[in-house]
Amino acid sequence: MHKAIVIGTGPAGLTAAIYLARANLQPLVIEGDQPGGQLTTTTEVENFPGFPEGILGPDLMDNMRKQAEKFGAAFQTGWVKEIDLQNRPFTLRLENGETLTTEALIVSTGASANLLHIPNEMENIGRGVSTCATCDGFFFRGKKIIVVGGGDSAMEEAHFLTRFASEVRVVHRREELKASRIMQDRARSNEKIEWSLNRTPIEVVEGEHGVTGLKVLNNETGETEVIDTQGIFVAIGHRPNTAFLQGQLETDANGYLVVKPGTSETSIPGVFACGDVKDPVYRQAITSAGSGAMAALDLERFLDEHPVAEPSVQEVV
Numbered sequence: 001m002h003k004a005i006v007i008g009t010g011p012a013g014l015t016a017a018i019y020l021a022r023a024n025l026q027p028l029v030i031e032g033d034q035p036g037g038q039l040t041t042t043t044e045v046e047n048f049p050g051f052p053e054g055i056l057g058p059d060l061m062d063n064m065r066k067q068a069e070k071f072g073a074a075f076q077t078g079w080v081k082e083i084d085l086q087n088r089p090f091t092l093r094l095e096n097g098e099t100l101t102t103e104a105l106i107v108s109t110g111a112s113a114n115l116l117h118i119p120n121e122m123e124n125i126g127r128g129v130s131t132c133a134t135c136d137g138f139f140f141r142g143k144k145i146i147v148v149g150g151g152d153s154a155m156e157e158a159h160f161l162t163r164f165a166s167e168v169r170v171v172h173r174r175e176e177l178k179a180s181r182i183m184q185d186r187a188r189s190n191e192k193i194e195w196s197l198n199r200t201p202i203e204v205v206e207g208e209h210g211v212t213g214l215k216v217l218n219n220e221t222g223e224t225e226v227i228d229t230q231g232i233f234v235a236i237g238h239r240p241n242t243a244f245l246q247g248q249l250e251t252d253a254n255g256y257l258v259v260k261p262g263t264s265e266t267s268i269p270g271v272f273a274c275g276d277v278k279d280p281v282y283r284q285a286i287t288s289a290g291s292g293a294m295a296a297l298d299l300e301r302f303l304d305e306h307p308v309a310e311p312s313v314q315e316v317v
Contacts, residue, residue, distance in 0.1 A: 001089055001101045001308075002028050004299055007080055008108035011039065011285045012275025014064040015292030016106050016299075021071035023300050028100070029068070029075045030092075038110065038131075038276075039285055046138065048285050060285070085248045085268050089308055103308045104270045104299045107249075107257065108292060109241040111276040111283070115234055116148065120204035128211025129204060129232050133157035134284065137164050140231040146171055146214050148201055149235035155183040157235045162192040169193070169227065171216060173200040196227060204232060240277050249273075256280045264295035270306065272298050 004020050006013045009031040020027040039045065039057035046054040055063075069075070078098070084091040089101045113131035115121055121129055130136040133147075137160060145165040147158040150172035161168045170187070175198045177184050187193050198219045205213035205226055213226040240255045250258045250267035257278040259265055264272040274291035276283050 001103065002026075003102070003303065004028075004104050004106065005030065005090075005092065005100060005102040006106045006108060007092075008032075008110060008275065008277070009061070009065065009075070010108060010110050010275055010288060011061075011064065012110075012288040012292035012295070013106070013108035014061065014068055015289040016108060016274060016296040017068035017073040018064070018071060019293055019296030020106075020299065021068055021073040023296070024072070025300065025303070027068075027073050028102075029073055030080060030094075031075060031077055032079055038113075044139065045135075045285065047135070080244050083244060083246070083248070085245075085271055088270050090270070104303055105272070106264075106292075106295045106299060107242075107245070107266070107271065107273045107277055108275040108288075108295070109244075109277050111238040111240040111256070111280075113234065113238050114236045116201050116236070118201055118203050120206050121234075124204055124206055124211050124232075127206075127209075128230060129234065131234050131238075132283065133160050133233055133235070136231075136233075137161050140164055142166050143230040144169070144228060145231040145233060146227060146229045147233045147235055148172070148214075149237075150174060150177040150179060150197075151235070151237065152179045152183045153237065154235035155179045155187040157233055158187055158193050159190055161233065162190055165192065165231075167192060167194060169196055169229070171196045171199055171201060171214065171227070173219065174198060199225075238276070238280070238283070240280075242277060252280075254280060264291060264298045270299075270302060272302075 003025045004027040006016050006029045017027050017029045044054045045057050078094040080092050081095045082093040092100045141164045144167045146169050148171045158168050158170050199216040202217050203215040213228050215226050257273040259278050266273050272295040274295035275288040
């Protein structure tokens with residue numbers, strides 16, 4: 001039986017693993033098919049403290065993993081298929097049939113950005129296609145940018161990107177926006193924001209060095225057109241990766257894990273959450289890492305105060 005298991009290997013999960021390993025808890029970290037999380041699809045990271053020249057996203061995640069391994073964290077690749085949080089120790093069943101038990105658990109499975117699922121989109125993540133304006137906006141200084149979406153997030157990202165871009169064009173498949181009136185008014189009053197409404201994206205146009213345009217369908221005329229751009233920011237929401245929990249932990253209306261204010265404690269004692277899986281607001285590498293440290297410290301304190309009773313001789317026999 002493990003003292004602590006961490007599910008997820010983004011900045012939150014790896015930071016938690018570093019802290020737990022240094023506390024001599026020998027954590028086991030379960031990583032899926034994208035170790036390192038969303039940062040592994042990011043090229044340059046310039047806003048993580050300590051790297052004045054920037055660092056590649058995959059390199060940052062690799063360094064954090066090596067640091068966790070150095071202090072004694074173990075890693076196992078696989079997906080958690082089923083989980084039982086009703087009784088402690090908790091039980092995890094992996095897709096390969098293996099069963100694991102742990103005294104305490106950290107969930108740091110992140111949130112996946114909703115994508116358009118159109119040709120050339122995935123291939124150009126990090127080459128002109130992005131899902132995070134605050135992460136990548138700086139790289140598009142003086143360029144033409146498209147923001148796809150019609151909700152509050154899209155309006156917020158479009159407004160933010162005008163700090164860098166020469167032009168920001170909002171593309172939305174409907175004539176009406178879903179954003180709140182105050183967010184719409186703010187965006188419409190920004191002279192740098194242009195509008196291509198009632199247009200459905202159908203293909204990312206790529207060149208030798210990345211994105212050169214977005215092909216859209218004009219829903220009024222039925223004709224297609226290519227909008228020239230050097231960057232496409234997809235802002236149609238995020239989906240927290242919590243399906244494997246099967247509703248055993250409390251979530252908000254959008255599926256993000258709910259934690260006790262000021263802590264990482266979930267609705268079940270001994271289960272903690274960190275990173276984007278419980279953060280619909282900031283979604284930054286540094287805030288995720290900070291919440292990972294909180295989760296590890298909360299878990300360590302919990303184990304000190306709630307040890308699992310050792311089985312008696314009769315139970316062993």
